[in-house]
Amino acid sequence: MSEQRIWTAALVVIGDEILSGRTQDKNIAQLASWLNVQGIRLAEVRVVPDRAEAIAEAVNILRARNDYLFTTGGIGPTHDDITVDAIAAALGVPVVHHPDAVATLERYYESRGGLTEARARMARVPEGATLIENRVSGAPGIRWQNIFIMAGVPHITAGMLDALTGTLEGGQPVxxxxxxxxxxxxxxxxxxxxxxxxxxxxxxxxxxxxxxxxxxxxxxxxxxxxxxxxxxxxxxxxxxxxxxxxxxxxxx
Amino acid sequence: MSEQRIWTAALVVIGDEILSGRTQDKNIAQLASWLNVQGIRLAEVRVVPDRAEAIAEAVNILRARNDYLFTTGGIGPTHDDITVDAIAAALGVPVVHHPDAVATLERYYESRGGLTEARARMARVPEGATLIENRVSGAPGIRWQNIFIMAGVPHITAGMLDALTGTLEGGQPVxxxxxxxxxxxxxxxxxxxxxxxxxxxxxxxxxxxxxxxxxxxxxxxxxxxxxxxxxxxxxxxxxxxxxxxxxxxxxx
Structure with a gap:
């Protein structure tokens, strides 16, 4: 076999609930299986707590040494959802409201009590980001260059991966x-x-x-x-x- | 509440089977729950492939910045079980056969075809290590200073954790x-x-x-x-x- 370029990805799982043992992670296996089909190898995973410096350290190291970096967790509307702020700080860019995300959330919450300030938090992205379609609930995933910021709830992440299928360059599947x-x-x-x-x-x-x-x-x-x-x-x-x-x- | 010392541990999950999506990890949640009871916080987890440099990097960084470091996986008798060699190399110590582990394995395999060379591999430890009782099968776990080298099969790891219960210094359980x-x-x-x-x-x-x-x-x-x-x-x-x-x- 000729030498082929091997495409790699890393995953940062963000969440005290995984490190406390409360929640059994399912995103590692789910992402690994999906990446295989895309011809991308999952090279490393880190599980970090809901702490900005821990997230930033993992994101900056792993995005530099892999073709792609995925994160799961911490993109909801509550005070413990700090992923977007932590990653924006790590990248040195401000956090902005993405207009398409605001529009999507307005539609989603129209019949659900309206877009409150807490819910509008889910439209916040690191400046320069594009959106990943959420086929299950309201808040979209976020892409910033080679970083893919996904939900923590596994079946929402599954829908986001489904939306990304076939869009990432990879090599031969294993x-x-x-x-x-x-x-x-x-x-x-x-x-x-x-x-x-x-x-x-x-x-x-x-x-x-x-x-x-x-x-x-x-x-x-x-x-x-x-x-x-x-x-x-x-x-x-x-x-x-x-x-x-x-x-x-x-x-x- | 007075300021209390927080004891931390890290976990390195070693295995291509986790990164390929073939096997759903159960050791993160299991170790996290056990650590809570010991008054020790699981601060960080890394999942690395069966590659000596990846194991060494994770082990050396995480053992330095936590009170305890646990690893799971890669301590069996086959060619893909490289954990002991990789950790010994990371520590700069030779690999030796631990006499108590040899004796334990001889007893365990007495009625199972005898202690072959492959099986004797499971008695190999980084020099200076002590053993962690395996209450389920033959091969013991390994302790080297603040490093605890455990099995990949979750119910074997459970038995090893059971043997360690109450022996590690910790703080107030969360x-x-x-x-x-x-x-x-x-x-x-x-x-x-x-x-x-x-x-x-x-x-x-x-x-x-x-x-x-x-x-x-x-x-x-x-x-x-x-x-x-x-x-x-x-x-x-x-x-x-x-x-x-x-x-x-x-x-x-």
Whole structure:
């Protein structure tokens, strides 16, 4: 396979509710899966509290070393929603009301009691930003150069990602294929290592589990090259079967 | 309330399976909840790939600026388990086989085919480390000064945390109390801000949700001081009721 440019993204998850354990994050897995399809690799994630300096530090480091930076959380109407202010400060630009966002919110709240001052907060963006369509509720997401500022509520973020699908430049999506069974990974560690070595550019991940008192593992073969994935998976499956294991394509 | 020392911890989640979206992380929420009870605040989380430099960078930065650093993932027997080597390199110490870990693994695998070379990998630790009991399977966790190296499989990590309960110095646990209802958070944003301001040392988080086509929110009051939490929650509940909302203690 020829050397290809690898496009990367980072994610900053913003929210005390994740760090306190109150809320189980779902945006990491959701964004990762969506990025794969766009041919973009999620390279790093940071979870930071609702504190402007922590947000700014993470945003400035990660936007510089990745093609794209996503954030989730902290764009609602309440006092603990500080994402827009923190990112604008990090970028050194003022916060302005985006006229299209104001218009969208006016329409959305027309039958819901009107656009109060608190609700109008959700039209605030770092100067120079464009909007990301919110297909679920009123407040839009925000794009500022390579930064994408999204909601914390996972199904609102899902709608924003849906609106972005196909609009970001990426490379070859990473293809993965899985085989697994009731195998103790420690018994096949050498086989895994040898097989991965035989296929440069392919990564094999080994993911053990314990179920019904038994030990098993799924092995995931990953590469942007479908032919390499197929060949490696086929070799690995044969190796596992030769070692006496009944394995299942797709994993168990 | 007198100024109290706040103890902090960071977490480095290590694993391509999280960044690829294959696996939904559960260790962030699990560790966060456990730390709360120990009186330690989870200050920051990073998710990094199975790459030695990425692990080393995160470990060295976060261990320096927190009281404790936890890692999850990458301590199994296969080629993609590089956590111990990466952390030892970051610390500038060699990797050695810990004699107690070897003995534990020998006992564990006595009836399971014996301690192979691959399995003995799980006895490798950064020089100077002590062990964390694994109450679920064979391979122990590892402690090196303020670094705690734990499993990726959540219920194994749970067992290791259980073994550590009560052994780490911490401060006052953060106490939280929740009230919620079918409230649009944008309608009570001012009330939330005013109430938080009236109780220095207390944080109020606002967590909206959409369920059955309706909008609601839960409001979480947090502080290490039980009396402050009680008073603030009581004020907030009264304010919400005066504004015409039927709210439920504990949230909905």
């Amino acid at each position: 293809i993965s294929a899985t085989v697994g069974g009731w195998v103790a990974e420690s018994e096949v560690a050498d086989l895994l290592r040898r097989t991965e070595k035989a296929y440069p550019g392919v990564a094999i991940g080994s993911y053990p589990f314990f179920r019904d008192g038994r030990t098993g593992a799924n092995f995931v073969v990953r590469s942007p090259d479908q032919a390499l994935v197929d060949a490696c998976l086929s070799d690995l499956t044969a190796g596992l079967e030769q070692a006496g294991y009944a394995v299942t394509a797709g994993g168990i | 106490i939280s109390a929740t009230v919620g209802g079918w409230v649009a958070e944008s309608e009570v944003a001012d009330l939330l801000r005013r109430t938080e301001k009236a109780y220095p040392g207390v944080a109020i988080g606002s967590y909206p949700f959409f369920r059955d086509g309706r909008t609601g929110a839960n409001f979480v009051v947090r502080s290490p001081d039980q009396a402050l939490v009680d008073a603030c929650l009581s004020d907030l509940t009264a304010g919400l009721e005066q504004a015409g909302y039927a709210v439920t203690a504990g949230g909905i």
